[in-house]
Every structure is written in C-alpha cells, then in structure tokens.
Amino acid sequence: MSTIPTATISRLVTYLRILSQLEAQGIKKTSSDHLAEEAQVSAFQVRKDLAYFGRFGTRGAGYSVPTLRRELRRILGLTRAWNVVIVGMGRLGQAIANYPSFDQYDFLLKGVFDIDPSKIGQKILGLEVQHTDALPTVVREKGVDIGLITVPQSAAQDAADALVRAGVKGILNFAPTIINVSREVHVEPVDFLAGLKRLSFYIQNPQLKEELA
Ligand code: NAD
Secondary structure, three states, X not given: OOOOOHHHHHHHHHHHHHHHHHHHOOOXXXXXXXXXXXXXXXXXXXXXXXXXXXXXXXXXXXXXXXXXXXXXXXHOOOOOOEEEEEEOOOHXXXXXXXXXXXHHHOEEEEEEEEOOOOOOOOEEOOEEEEEHHHHHHHHHXXXXXXXXXXXXXXXXXXXXXXXXXXXOOEEEEOOOOOXXXXXXXXXXXXXXXXXXXXXXXXXXXXXXXXXXX
C-alpha cells in the first residue's frame, strides 16, 4: 500500500462518524456527494480518500451505509477494543479519565499513573492511581497499546520514554511539546491552543480559507 496522507485518515474518521449517524437514522444508502457535503469536502476528495483502500461503491448506485461503515471500521482498526493508560492525573488527566463515554468507543481505560505521592492510591472511576514505575507491569499484564500523556510540558519526554519502555505502540500527546520516540511508535499530538491559533488566523483572513478540494 502506498503512503497515505494523514489528512485522509482524519477524513476517514469523519466519514465513519457520518455513516454511524446515517445508520442510527436507519438510512441504508449514501453517495460521495452526501458524504462530501456532510464532511465539507468535495465528492472527488471522498472518492480519492476511499480509493486508497479499494473499491467500495457502485458507479451510479452509491454506497451501502452498513458495508462502507464496516469497511471503514476495519481500515481504521476499530473492529477490536484498544487498551489505554493515562500518564499524568492532574486536571486534564482526571477530566479524560472521568469522561463517561470513553469505553463506548472501544477504548478501554486500564490504568492511570502519576508520580505525585499525594495522588498515588486515589481512586478514579474504580481505577487506583499508580506510580509510573508500575507502567511496564500494567502494560504487559493488561495488553495496553496506547498511552495518553497529560503531564506538564517539562515532563512529557520522560512520560513518553516510560510509555515506550513499557511497550505501548501509540501515544496521544496532550502536552504542548514535540516528543521523540522510536519509529515503531506512533505519536498523535492534540493541542486545542493550536486550534485557537488557527481560528485566529482564519477569522482575521477569511478570504484565505481553503476552498473545497
Ligand atoms: P496539571 O498540573 O493539573 O497535571 C499534571 C499532572 O502530571 C500532575 O498530577 C503531576 O503530578 C503529573 N506529573 C508530572 N510529571 C510527571 C511524570 N513524569 N510522570 C507522571 N506524571 C507526572 O496539568 P493539566 O492542567 O492537567 O495539564 C496537563 C498537560 O496537558 C499540560 O502539558 C498542559 O499544557 C496540557 N494541556 C493540553 C491541552 C490540549 O488541548 N492538548 C489542554 C489542556 C492542557
């Protein structure tokens, strides 16, 4: 398979959300035009994104909602549950851990970690906060693949190193810094301040908004 643009993967996630909403409404058929309108991209973009992974629709007849939804879930690796841990149980870590629908999306929280002695032993939704020293054991015993980093910027690389040593394969990094990891580990940064800065640019320069591809 050729390299796939990150933006394509982001759009597949959006298409999947749209398909799930259509399925919940009992709608069985859709088209690249409809997906495009809902995702605010062009129909050409939808077809191009899907074409990386094969042929899904029939020319003129559109897509079967359940089939395309099933295929996108398979492509995105969402036909199984993923075990997740959080490192850093401050304001953000606790808010994420307490998010009520976390497991509804098949991301199962298996451990929460910190280094602050006053936090170790506290219970968060039935999970006891453990010292990061326990990461390798928990990752191995619970089969954890993904780690969320919600520590201060200055501690993010240490937290990443601890997660990688413990054996996770992916990191969702909320700390506002770039972390370095080995090539086998994938890092996804999440930064709401970066989103606000992009908004600030587009509000000031509305004429520079990208037209639909
Ligand atoms: P916080 O100070 O409330 O919590 C940080 C926690 O990390 C503390 O409990 C601390 O004891 C723990 N910690 C420190 N070093 C550690 C280490 N090496 N290993 C394990 N735990 C460690 O901070 P917060 O407000 O929850 O923010 C956490 C991070 O998230 C910060 O980097 C912040 O900039 C970032 N943040 C990102 C977004 C976003 O959209 N991405 C939004 C808000 C905050």
